[in-house]
Amino acid sequence: MRHLASGLVVTLAAGFLSVGCAAGPGHTRAAGTLGGTAAGAAIGGAAGGRSGALAGGILGLVAGSMAGDAIAQDQERAMYGPPPPPQPVYVYEVPPPPPPPPGYVVRWHPYQRRYVYYPCCP
Numbered sequence: 001m002r003h004l005a006s007g008l009v010v011t012l013a014a015g016f017l018s019v020g021c022a023a024g025p026g027h028t029r030a031a032g033t034l035g036g037t038a039a040g041a042a043i044g045g046a047a048g049g050r051s052g053a054l055a056g057g058i059l060g061l062v063a064g065s066m067a068g069d070a071i072a073q074d075q076e077r078a079m080y081g082p083p084p085p086p087q088p089v090y091v092y093e094v095p096p097p098p099p100p101p102p103g104y105v106v107r108w109h110p111y112q113r114r115y116v117y118y119p120c121c122p
Helices: 002-022 025-080
Strands: 104-109 114-119
Antiparallel strands (some): 104 114
C-alpha cells in the first residue's frame, strides 16, 4: 500500500507539471515548484520516512523551481521571440573649441570641464 501511495503522489506531481505547462510561462513556474516539492517529498518519504520526506520536499522545491523556470524561459522565447538587444549608449566627447582670437590661448579647465580662453601675454 505504501508503494501505491508514493506512486500516486509521483503521478499527481507529473500531472500538475504537465497541466501547468499548458497554461503559459507563469503557470509553468508554479507547476515546477509544486511538482518538484511533491515528487521530492514522495521519494524522500519512501526512502526515509518523515525526515526523508522533509528533506526530499526541500530538495524537490529547489530542483522543481529551477526546472520550472528553465522551461518557462524556453516557453517565453518560443512565444515572444528572443529578448531585444540592449540599447546602444553613445558617449560624446567634448569637441575642441574654435581657434582663439589673437593674443589668447585655449586650455582645458578641469573644474569647469570645458575649454577656456586665457590671455597669452600681458
